Amino acid sequence: MIVNRRQLIAASGAALAGTVLSPAISAFAATALVQTKLPYDENALSPTISARTVGLHYGKHHAGYFKKLNTLVQNTAYADLSLEEIVTKSSAAKDQPIFNQAAQAWNHDFYWAQFNGGPAAPTGSFKEAVERDFGGMDGLKKKVVETSDTVFGTGWVWLVKDNEKLDVLGLPDAGTPLAVGKVPIIGIDVWEHAYYLDYENRRTEHVGAVLDNLVNWRYASEQF
Structure with missing residues (x-):
């Protein structure tokens, strides 16, 4: 679950009363964008996609997009946005470094989800x-x-x-x-x-x- 800056402040209001906010909670505090959990075991797509490929693809490439994106959005206007909002806004702004990581993070979340449940028929x-x-x-x-x-x-x-x-x-x-x-x-x-x-x-x-x-x-x- 992604906890944004407003929720964090609301939940911590009593503890923060009369104190100065930490520099980490600023106007552009980075939201923790979290990679969606793989909805099945790594070997579930074998033999069409091997467990080794899933492990590298999900565990290295997909995870890497989230890691880089979280670094890039720190202290920017994207910091408190959802992943989908970052994709659309960075695309409109032609902010290619942010878009590349955000779009790949979102694309892969979608990619893994579409295999959950196997090749059921269209309806x-x-x-x-x-x-x-x-x-x-x-x-x-x-x-x-x-x-x-x-x-x-x-x-x-x-x-x-x-x-x-x-x-x-x-x-x-x-x-x-x-x-x-x-x-x-x-x-x-x-x-x-x-x-x-x-x-x-x-x-x-x-x-x-x-x-x-x-x-x-x-x-x-x-x-x-």
Whole structure:
């Protein structure tokens, strides 16, 4: 749970009465942004994503984005914002160092969550939208895999909701739908650290396997 500056002061009001606030509690006191706990064991995604890859990806790369972001936002106007607010505001301000770390932290929180519960079937209005916009799940998966191959270097491939229509976006580096006004439905990391230990240079094979074996399409339905 993230405790912001106002909550901290309210909870500590009696103890602080008649005293001077510590320099650590300033107009821009840094909020402790906390990496979301992995919702399953590291070996739960194997063999599609190995426990070794999950350990490095979640424990090193994802954790590293939070660590760097918490350092960067100290004593700035971002210090008391939520992670999502930092992403959108740093994007609008073209504050690239902050955006890169915040977007990657948020993207990865979303990435791990979408696998929780396994490859359940799509439901309701989302299922209808998939049939309307892609001709069914096979068409959707084909589009995502093809788009992943167009991302040059590092980046993400996203299934998004754009008004009421579904679309697939290939975004470079820390690209996120939050920064372009789209609703994220599914996001597949195509940075090499997400797949290289298991698939070497076979990026599209990795993306296809993730879509077939790991994505919880009921979760996607809820996002839609």
